[in-house]
Amino acid sequence: MDLYFSYTSTYSQKVLLGFYEKSVPFNPQRLDLGDRQAHARYREFYPFGKVPLLVRDDGRMIPESSIILEYIDHRFPRGPQLIPADHEQALHVRLLDRMCDQFLNDPVVTLILESWKLPGQQNVDVIDNATEKVGLMYRYLGDHLEGREFLAGDHFTLADCAAIPPLYYARAFADFASIDNLQRYWERVSQRPALLKLQNEAKPYVQALMGAQT
Ligand SMILES: N[C@@H](CCC(=O)N[C@@H](CS)C(=O)NCC(=O)O)C(=O)O
Known part of the structure; x- marks a missing residue:
């Protein structure tokens, strides 16, 4: 495929x-x-x-x-099961996935696009709105991670796939070091071989896009 x-x-x-x-x-x-x-x-x-x-x-x-x-x-029933078989748990994972796409990924893309504009051409309202959503999501994810290793519990799922890439870019716009649960989560997932492989492959393209921001 x-x-x-x-x-x-x-x-x-x-x-x-x-x-x-x-x-x-x-x-x-x-x-x-x-x-x-x-x-x-x-x-x-x-x-x-x-x-x-x-x-x-x-x-x-x-x-x-x-x-x-x-x-x-x-x-491909191998590796981490991204959507749990249990219906309640699956709903939970899908909800987190939707939240991450709408309130983290989309605003982060907005912030990236705004950052490419000349200062006078940036839309301050759009930036404020996106920044507010990212901040809300930092707190939401931080609360959610209380007592959990991964977003939906003990296992890596679709929710983590949805959260990790936008979190990577989001750090360039708003630090989350003060949100302990989120910072510790980031430190844990940063070591995963799959993410290291992805970052290694993507690095030249991301650096060309973001310059010194990441
Ligand atoms: N909801 C879609 C979003 C996909 C999306 O927005 N992709 C962007 C890149 S991150 C894209 O293709 N942009 C090019 C365009 O809009 O023409 C998904 O989850 O796959």
């Missing part, structure tokens, strides 16, 4: 992290989102133009990071 992704895309990183955690093989189809011609060609193939996108061996397309991870979790 082909995975279309960009190393600088937080949603792509979420999916790559899940693939690496579970050691699921795939054909990498790297897209440079900054290359207009390549992106236009990609839109002819997938009109919504978003990454990540998984194309199964039978040709069926699976977009949306959470759905891609749910698909591989079901199809």
